[in-house]
Amino acid sequence: MNQFIENRAADEVPFSNVLEDLMTQNIEKHPDKMEVLKKMKGAVALNLQDIEAVVTLHFDGGKMTIDAGVVGKPALVIRTESGQVMDLNVLKIKWGLPYYFDKAGLKVMSHILAGRLKVQGMFFHPILLTRLTVIMSVM
Amino acid sequence: MALKAFSQEWMDAWLKSIQTSQEYKEIAKEWEGSVSIIVNPDPSKGIPEPIYMWTDYWHGEAKDFHYCDKAKAESANFVMSGEYIRWKQVAKKELDSTKALMQGKLKLKGDLTYVVKHVKTVNKVVDLLAALDTVFPDD
Numbered sequence: 001m002n003q004f005i006e007n008r009a010a011d012e013v014p015f016s017n018v019l020e021d022l023m024t025q026n027i028e029k030h031p032d033k034m035e036v037l038k039k040m041k042g043a044v045a046l047n048l049q050d051i052e053a054v055v056t057l058h059f060d061g062g063k064m065t066i067d068a069g070v071v072g073k074p075a076l077v078i079r080t081e082s083g084q085v086m087d088l089n090v091l092k093i094k095w096g097l098p099y100y101f102d103k104a105g106l107k108v109m110s111h112i113l114a115g116r117l118k119v120q121g122m123f124f125h126p127i128l129l130t131r132l133t134v135i136m137s138v139m
Numbered sequence: 140m141a142l143k144a145f146s147q148e149w150m151d152a153w154l155k156s157i158q159t160s161q162e163y164k165e166i167a168k169e170w171e172g173s174v175s176i177i178v179n180p181d182p183s184k185g186i187p188e189p190i191y192m193w194t195d196y197w198h199g200e201a202k203d204f205h206y207c208d209k210a211k212a213e214s215a216n217f218v219m220s221g222e223y224i225r226w227k228q229v230a231k232k233e234l235d236s237t238k239a240l241m242q243g244k245l246k247l248k249g250d251l252t253y254v255v256k257h258v259k260t261v262n263k264v265v266d267l268l269a270a271l272d273t274v275f276p277d278d
Contacts, residue, residue, distance in 0.1 A: 014243025022251045029252060051242050082241045089255045138252040 004037065009068035015053035015082075016066045019046075022089070023064065026138055036096075036134045038062035042125065043074040044132055050081040059128075075128055077120040084111050091137045098133040141274040144230065145178065145190050149273065150204040154194075156267045157201040163267065164199035167260040171197055172216030172253075175207065181223040185276030196260075217249035227277075232269040236261060 005024055009016035027033045040059035047054045047070075056071040057064055070077070087107050092099040099105050111117035122129050142149040157163050178190040191212035195202040212218060225244045228234035237258060239245040247254065254261060 015241045017243065018241050018251070022255065025250060025252050048241070051238055053241065082238050083235075085241075086237060086255060086258055090258075138255045 004034070004063050006063070006065045009055050009066045012068040013053050013055055015048060015051060016055050016068070019055065020066060022138070023135065027135065033135045034062065036131050037064065040064075040128065040131050040135075042076075042128050043072055044076040044078065044128065045070045045074040046085075047077065047079045048082050048085060049079060050083075053082075057132075075121050075125040076132070079118040079120070080111070080116060084108075084117050087111065088117075088133065089136055089138050091133055092139045093134055093137050096134070097130060098137065104139075141272045144227070144273050144275045145192070147206065149271065150192060150194075150206075152271055153268050154201050154204040156270065157196075157264060160263070160267060163201075163260075163263050166263050167196060167257075168199040170199070170257050170260045174217045174219060175212035175215035176226070177212055177218065177220035178226050179220065179222050184223050186223045196264075213248075215249075217247060217254065219245055219247050221245040223276075227275050229265060230268055230271075230273060230275075232265075236265050 004027070005020050007016050007020045010020070027037065037059070038061060041061070043056055043058045045054065045056045054069050056067045056069065056074055058067065058071075087104065090104045091108055092102060092104060098108075100109050108117065112119070119129060142152055173193065173195040176190075176192040176194065178186060178192075180186050180189050189209070191207050191209055192204070193207040193211060193215065194204045221239070221244060225234060225239055229236050229239060229245070234244065236245065240247055
């Protein structure tokens with residue numbers, strides 16, 4: 001366990017280890033993302049249907065806990081495939097917001113419009129979604 | 140004629156296919172760093188000992204592919220390891236390498252954010268590997 005991520009799904013969902021490593025390295029490389037993480041509160045479920053990996057990320061005051069499966073009632077439920085998650089990771093961040101008007105951004109938009117990336121709760125929790133995108137982006 | 144998987148001739152052919160790929164040069168123009176590949180032993184499949192391979196890339200060029208020892212393999216910028224059967228599946232394009240990482244079927248040591256950012260480079264290198272006419276030890 002590192003300082004800001006507790007991975008309770010490590011043994012059950014191998015993807016959670018990749019997610020933990022990616023988030024840890026990303027925040028260490030971009031300390032400004034830590035400030036975004038500190039503002040996050042709520043839970044997000046991530047369901048990667050093609051690899052049958054489901055985790056719930058709980059955010060609370062700069063700490064992220066990863067649980068296996070859907071735990072509680074997450075504000076956001078993201079259903080997609082592993083390849084599309086990678087596309088989310090390469091979204092550029094401009095002025096503190098995800099940027100959808102370049103090739104990478106348009107690709108993510110096309111996934112949403114085509115139903116390849118479904119985000120339940122996006123209209124009720126847009127700030128949480130924006131912050132999640134910011135901390136997941138490696139750009 | 141089919142090349143024996145994990146032989147020096149096979150690595151040379153892979154290196155040559157990368158060096159002569161214009162598409163690779165374009166996609167990989169920002170990639171810097173060595174990647175070692177560790178194939179875990181599987182005596183039942185004709186792999187009695189671990190195989191350590193060194194591959195090196197620099198801004199669209201592929202520099203050097205050869206066998207190495209454990210210490211050298213572990214000194215690469217990126218260390219990818221996994222069971223023989225997984226590498227075989229990747230080399231035959233039966234398993235997507237990114238998906239394999241997310242599923243924990245392959246392990247990566249190194250800067251994951253860098254790999255995510257340059258996933259197209261990784262995919263192209265694997266595509267070129269898969270295009271080789273290869274015979275595997277357990278075929």
